[in-house]
Structure formats: structure tokens, C-alpha cells
Amino acid sequence: MKEKNKKIEGNRILEFAGNNSVPIMFVIICAVCIPVSGFSPGYLLNEIMTRLGRNAFLILSLLIPIMAGMGLNFGMTLGAMAGQIGLIFAADWQIWGIPGMVLAMIISIPISILLGIFCGKMLNMAKGREMITSYIISFFMNGIYQMVVLYMMGPVIPIIHSSIKLPRGYGVRNTVSLLHMRQSLDNLLAIHIGGVKIPVLTLIVIGLMCLFIVWFRKTKLGQDMRAVGQDMDVAGDAGIKVERTRIIAIVMSTVCAGIGMVIYLQNMGNISTYSSHTQIGMFCIAALLVGGASVDRASIGNVFLGVILFHLMFIVAPSTGAKITGDSMIGEYFRVFISYGVITLALIMYETKKRRAKSKAGQVLKLAQGEEEEN
Template sequence: MSGKNKLGRVLADNAVVILFILLSVIAIPFSGFSVQNILQEMFTRLGRNSFLVLALLLPIYAGMGLNFGMTLGAMAGQIGLIMAIDWGIAGWRGLVFAALVGTPLSILLGWICGAVMNRAKGREMVTGYILAFFMNGVYMFLVLFTMGAVIPVRSATILLTRGYGIRNTLNLDLVRASLDKLLMLRIGPFFIPVATYLVIAVLCVFIVWFKKTKLGQDMRAVGHDLVVADSAGIPVERTRIIAVVISTVLACYGQIIFLQNMGNMATYNAHDQTGFFAVAAILVGGASVKKASLLNAFLGIFLLHLMFYVSPRAGQNLFGSAMIGEYFRQFVGYGVIALSLVLYAWKTRRDAVFAREVLKNNGSSGHSDAAKEGAAK
């Protein structure tokens, strides 16, 4: 391959990352934020969002693409938080309680999600997306109509004035920043939420360890080729369900960590964009539908949130309206998902063409395994 082709390939493989770095480099000076300000915000946002984004990794390893069904886990986490606030459980204990309430719910929802996805192999992403819409209806019914009417709610302050249904916005004062403040370290001008980072580090260690276990290897085999994995005796459907269940449970914990950092909860909307922004973040980091790593997750969160943070102010300073930046935020979110999916499809086709060429050239001298694999794609 010539040097020009190589460069083109590298640029194409990392198009989204390069695009985001360029946009950020342009937007930062116009935003007028100091480096210190931006870095502090990035530290906070990394702590807030990392857990949610890392929850996407296992389904990607299992070949199920980007798990838009993680919204179900976020709903379970929110129900846990509603219970914790209703019972007046404060501090980190409130978060643990919310996680304990959310865990069985998210396992159940994850199992349902996995079972549905097993019936829609090859279309997991759109299935997860639509399933999240459906489950949103169930969640609304549960929270808006049954809480206070069928499910007992102790605290009248969280109920709507009609006597049942949870208020649109829930004040999370009892658990606000309780994980972040558990171990806050000050390094120079920066405040680092060490406890939150420790929890994220534990999850990273878990993911690295899990990949090496028998189940983790099975997951990767399933992700590589369903038929071959099945022939090798791996319980494909069970493995896929486990991947989605773990992802949903992690999304539940991620949403709890996210909301404790925010300090309040939009009861009926907070989970809506959870999957969408997590997916956008991991794609910005250079991941694809088939391949993702811890580095992709962290790089993506950094770049996406850097863009989210500086773009409204840059829009304000450039065009006199912060709405431009807000519009840009939505546009970038959807745009990056679309761009990544298009690039993924294009790369797959390009690899297949390349492999076919290699196969043609080596036609007489035997076929290489890589060429065969590429041509099959």
C-alpha cells in the first residue's frame, strides 16, 4: 500500500475523532473559557458520564452493536432513586439503596431486552431503540399513575398535587453529589471527585477481567461469528442475554451516578437521552458498531463534552445567540451517530473490495485467510 493510501486509510478510520478535535480547536478560542475552567468541567463530566458510556462495551463485544436498550437500565435507576427519596435515605447510603432497588429491576428489564434482541438478530440497535420507546410508556404508567395510587408513596412532597404520580422534577438534595463529595481531592485549582473515579476504575478493572474469563471469551466468539460460536458449543442466545443484562445493570448504576451529580431529576425525561448521548460519546471516541475499547469510551466522553461545553458559548460569542450552540449540540449528537454508521458501512465495503483484490492477485498462489475473511464480509 502506498504512503498516500495509508494516510487516507488512517484519516478515514479516525474521521470522527479528527473532526471533533478540529471543531473543538476552532470553538475553544471563540468560547472565551480559560483552560483551567475547561479542564475542571471535563473532570466533572468524566466522572458524571463515564459509567454510562462504559456500560455499552459488553454488548459491542458480544456483537450486538450499540445498546440503545440501556435506557431501560436508566429507568430502573430512576425508580431506585425515587424510592430512596421517598424513604428519606440520604448520602451515599441513598445511592446504594437506589442501586439495590434498581438492580433486580434492571436484571428483569435486561433479560426482556436480551430475549427480544435474540429474536431480532442483526437488527439489535433499532430493536433496542424502539424497545426503549415502548418501555418508556410502561415507565410513565408506573410512575405517573400507579405511584401513590397502587404503589405506596410515603412522602407527599414528591407526589403531584392530585395525590398520585411523581412530580415532573424531583429534588435529589438528599443524595446530591454524595458520591462526588465522599472523597474530594483538591489538586491546585482543580477539584477531583476521587470516589467517583474509583468506582469507574473498578468498572474498568471488571471489564478487563471479564474479557479474560470463559464467559468473556464466549462473548467475543459470539460477537465474531454467531454460527461458528454455536457450532463450537457456546450457548449463543444465553451469552447475548447475559451481555445485555450486565449492560442494563451498569446503565442503572450509571444513571444513579449521573443524577447524583446533577442534583435533580426530570422524572419523565431524564432517561430519554441517556442511550443516545452514551452512544454518541463512544462513537466520537473512535469506536464502531463492532469494535470498542476503554480508550474509545474515555476519549469520546472528553471530546463530546468538550464540544458540548464550549459550543453554546462559542455560538453566543460568534452569532450573539446561545441557541446556535444548543442547536449545534443536538445536531452534533445525531450527526455523529449517523456519520459513524455511514463510515462503518463504507469501511466494511472498502475492506471487502480490498480483500477481493488481494484474493485476485494471489489467485494462483493460494488464498490467505485474511483475504477469505474480508471477501466473506
């Protein structure tokens, strides 16, 4: 009996390790790198709190499409572009602080809705291939965004401030300063505990987003999305408008990504006009996967665990690389390699599990058919 219990417990441990291999791997990497990096606990806590406030809202925007069975939404980059356009207008009109952020969010919402509808309709034409399709859509829309910002802002879309325009008289500069808006949300109601700055208002906004997701899952639309995520055919037979539901999921994700990008950039204090949005989807998805999420399952807990582990590795890797090899660039290469590697590993593991589940289901079906024939 004892041996049987030990075997069951051993199988549970192996199953847990298999299901959470990516977070466990990152815990080990961080445990090794932290002592070598030489950073103090206070510095690390301060950096993690800053990055939690900066990135959490963006990563939360990925949860709704996963719930609707559309996988990891690489198309969140479209929302990031909308957020940047909103901030460019706020900077041009010289509206700073919280009012400037609110204005940027208001401008980003209709742009995000239009882009989300376009993306959702494209993904409905590519059912089962949503992730790669959304990835390519983000590249396509990046070209249009660059055309708008580089050539249309000035001649077609009025830009007042010369500090934002390129010297030739049209197009937006490579970097737009948000110095007068920098950390305006983070500093409001901020408290300091033991040298660690806690951006209370930013965390309240993130908390409200979490509560919204918890509430939304219980609504009729949320239940419809979960049903669509489990089986589109069954959901369609139950009277759910599958394609419309999927479009709504992408629109909601894109709008939240636009708002999240405004929060992200006010923390940074400037906009890299042509590059800020390009890697945002990749890093957010990598952080979510590091937290233990998969293509078809993700929770709010995965978001926060992912931000802590992924960004802790980002903080300590360059210093660790410099201490071990004498070259800090090794750490930079390592963290970029890890971010792409995590996505690859998670997708391979998801596909492997899916095939195993299909194989087991096939074996069970064969056994059931064999028993029926014998009877």
C-alpha cells in the same frame, strides 16, 4: 526506495485519518471553539472532570454488548429507568447520601435484570437488526415506565412523601429533588488542585469498572462473547450457547447502566422524572463514537477520549455561538445537531467499510478460483 517508503507512510496516514475521522473532526472543532468561547483553562478542566465522573460509568456499560457483536445498545435506557425508580424510592424513604445511592442501586439491579432479559430475548429474535430493535424497545418501555410512575405510584405502589407525589394524590412530580444526596459520592475524598475539583471516589468506582471489563474479557464467558461477536455460526458449532450469551451481555449492560444512572443523577442533584432517561442513550452512544469507537469495535480508551471531546464541545459551543452570531441558541442547536450527526456518520462509515471488506473478499475469492481453474 525512498519514494516507496513515502507512499507507504502516506497510505498509513490516510488510513489512520480515515479510521479516526470523527475524533479528528472533534479535535478541530474544539481547537477552533475554545479560544472563541473565552473560557479559562481552569474552568474547562473543572467542567471536564465533573462530566467525566458523571458520564463515564454509563458509557462503559455500552462496551459489553459491542464485544458480543450486538452493536450499540440503545436499550441501555431501560437500565437508566431502573436507576431512576431506585432513586425515587430512596427519596421517598428519605435515605440520603451514600446509603441512599447504595439502596437505589440495589433496587435498580433486579429491575434491570428483568428488563435486560426481556430486551435480550427480543434482540435474539431480530439478529442483525439489534440497534434499531433496541432503540424501539426503549421507546416501548418508556411508555410502560411513564404509566408506572404517573398512575401506579400512589394507588398501587405506596408513595409516603407528599413532596414527591403530584397534588392530585398519585403519580410522581416532574422533578424529584436529590439535594440531600447531591454529589455525595463526588465530594467524598474529593481533592482540589489549582481550583480543579477531582472527585477521587467517583474516579475509583469508574476505575474499578474498567478493571472489571479488562478482567471479564479474559474469562470464559468473555471469550465466548468475543467468539459470538466475531461469528455466531462458528461460535454455535464450537458449543457456545449463542442466544444465552447474548442475553447475558445485554443484562450486564442494563445493570451497569442502572448503576451509572444513579451516579449520574447524584451528580446532577435532581431527577427529571419523565425526561432524564430519554436522551441518555443517545448522548452516551454519541460520546463513545466521538472517541473513535465503531459498531463492532470499542475500547476503554474510546470512552475517555469520547467523554473529553464530546463534552468539551458541549461546554464551548453555546458560548462560541453567542460570540459569533450573538445568539447562544445557535450553539445549543449545533451541539444537538452534532450529537445526532456523529451517530449517522459513524453508522454510514461502518456500513461503507463493511461493504468494501465484502467486495475485497469477493475479489480475492474470484482470483483464487481463477487460479485453480488455470492449474
